[in-house]
Amino acid sequence: MATTTGVQRLNDSSRADLIDRLLSCLDITRWAADVADARPFADAEAVLKAADVAAPGLTDSEIHQALAAHPRIGERPKDTGRSAEFSRSEQAAVGDDLAEELRAANLEYEERFGHVYLVCASGRSGEELLEILRSRLDNTPADELRIVDSELRKIAALRLAKEIEA
Numbered sequence: 819m820a821t822t823t824g825v826q827r828l829n830d831s832s833r834a835d836l837i838d839r840l841l842s843c844l845d846i847t848r849w850a851a852d853v854a855d856a857r858p859f860a861d862a863e864a865v866l867k868a869a870d871v872a873a874p875g876l877t878d879s880e881i882h883q884a885l886a887a888h889p890r891i892g893e894r895p896k897d898t899g900r901s902a903e904f905s906r907s908e909q910a911a912v913g914d915d916l917a918e919e920l921r922a923a924n925l926e927y928e929e930r931f932g933h934v935y936l937v938c939a940s941g942r943s944g945e946e947l948l949e950i951l952r953s954r955l956d957n958t959p960a961d962e963l964r965i966v967d968s969e970l971r972k973i974a975a976l977r978l979a980k981e982i983e984a
Contacts, residue, residue: 825860837850840853840854843904843977844971846876846884852868865978866979873970876970890921891920891951892917892921892947893921915944916944919948923948923951927954936966936970
């Protein structure tokens with residue numbers, strides 16, 4: 819019996835189903851549609867390349883739309899969708915011992931920049947995430963938005979790789 823690879827599964831998915839899966843990686847409709855429309859994919863590298871090609875030039879409003887799908891660092895998502903599963907896994911190393919410090923730092927960040935603090939948290943400790951947050955507080959809003967753009971791309975690539983492996 820032949821086994822379906824993750825790439826085959828993406829290629830065989832309906833456009834609507836694939837877009838739903840892609841939105842759990844990066845909640846930007848244009849990006850998800852562009853990636854879905856790049857099918858068929860020859861291999862995992864082609865999927866990731868299509869995602870990268872679709873991501874340049876994210877607008878500020880697209881970045882803010884994508885941010886709305888991310889919980890604060892140190893807070894567990896309340897919903898049960900695929901994006902929430904990803905967030906729980908990515909923040910698994912963030913312990914409750916830093917909850918108050920992260921809460922206060924998140925609020926300071928949000929007051930400064932007007933949006934949630936976003937960083938590719940996968941494999942990083944709570945202490946490291948808190949240190950990164952604090953180091954970014956001196957950025958200009960424009961510089962910070964470009965950093966967030968980059969972090970969104972990293973998160974999307976990691977999540978997409980997990981979708982391929984699933």
